[in-house]
Amino acid sequence: MKKRSIWSLITLLAFAVSCYTLIGCGSEDPVKAKTPKKSSIISVDLAYASDLNGGMLPDGLISELATQGIKISSDAAVKVNQEGKEWLITDKENQQAYTATAESDKITFNKATFIDYEVERDAVAETYKNFVTNYNTRKLTNVFKLWTNKPSDELLVNIAENETIYAEGKGVRDTLLHLTKGHASTTSDKWSGSSISEMYIRSRGGRLEASIHSPNALRNGETWVYLTKIGRKWLINKVESIETRNLAGHVKVQIHEKDQLDGIGYFDNKKFLVDL
Structure with a gap:
């Protein structure tokens, strides 16, 4: 009888350990907070539209783009495709081109085919x-x-x-x-x-x-x-x-x-x- 009680106790303890390991016996594992994905959209304030309309790339715009991963030379050419709405920026120094498009309260930048x-x-x-x-x-x-x-x-x-x-x-x-x-x-x-x-x-x-x-x-x-x-x-x-x-x-x-x-x-x- 004593042996049976000891065996039952061992079985119960084993079950408890398995329960804790597999499902936590009702307890919740801590959930790690997900790191928010970094936005792939490159955008700047719409206030720069007037500069782009004038074919200019002010230092503030160049710096702001640099913080978002876009390196543009101060000598890059700006072509106005549609005043106040769309511009083409051609950077010969870095062999890159971008289209800038006005959208509500911002200007978004997207890569374009570089053409000299x-x-x-x-x-x-x-x-x-x-x-x-x-x-x-x-x-x-x-x-x-x-x-x-x-x-x-x-x-x-x-x-x-x-x-x-x-x-x-x-x-x-x-x-x-x-x-x-x-x-x-x-x-x-x-x-x-x-x-x-x-x-x-x-x-x-x-x-x-x-x-x-x-x-x-x-x-x-x-x-x-x-x-x-x-x-x-x-x-x-x-x-x-x-x-x-x-x-x-x-x-x-x-x-x-x-x-x-x-x-x-x-x-x-x-x-x-x-x-x-």
Whole structure:
């Protein structure tokens, strides 16, 4: 009887220990307080909007961004995409770019694709200049090298009243060759120059693309060009040239992205306008 009592006591103690270990026998384990997650949103006071509108990055703004993990050079360029609402900050020194957007009582910062606009602007202008120069001197082999030579290539030229010449894909090469050999007396026709009145550059789908509007054209007039950067080269994908006497009836740019089935073509959103 005594042995049975001792055995029962041992069993009871073992059960008590197990109960305490597994479930605490009704007692609650202390719960550690969770550390609040640090916000990933970078924002500053809306008061800085007036500085950004003026293209400035005051020391206070730079310091405030630094405390939130964004290092911006005081020489970074500020472009006003929409006054009081959106700005693009390009920092060449740190090879970074940010979009700043006004939201209620704050301005939020988000990373953007870094583009060295001065370098790309000059490269785009050089490609167009080479196109004009090589065409005018009839160095067509060099002209063809400046195109993407893809099925999406387009050429639209209006050099006579009610006559529009259109080609796409491989037909672009043949049409340019035909024009230089004398289509409707075009043997000696030239682009009158390579000046550019407007240029747009943007990043889309992981690649850079550009648009040009020039007050020069084959037989004088206006030209619209869409280019894309492939590797290290800017190449032409679409050209639309309208002679001066036909501009009155030219109601829209045919190679505009809005009129392309794939949405890829000339674009002129002022948000992407670059200084020439």
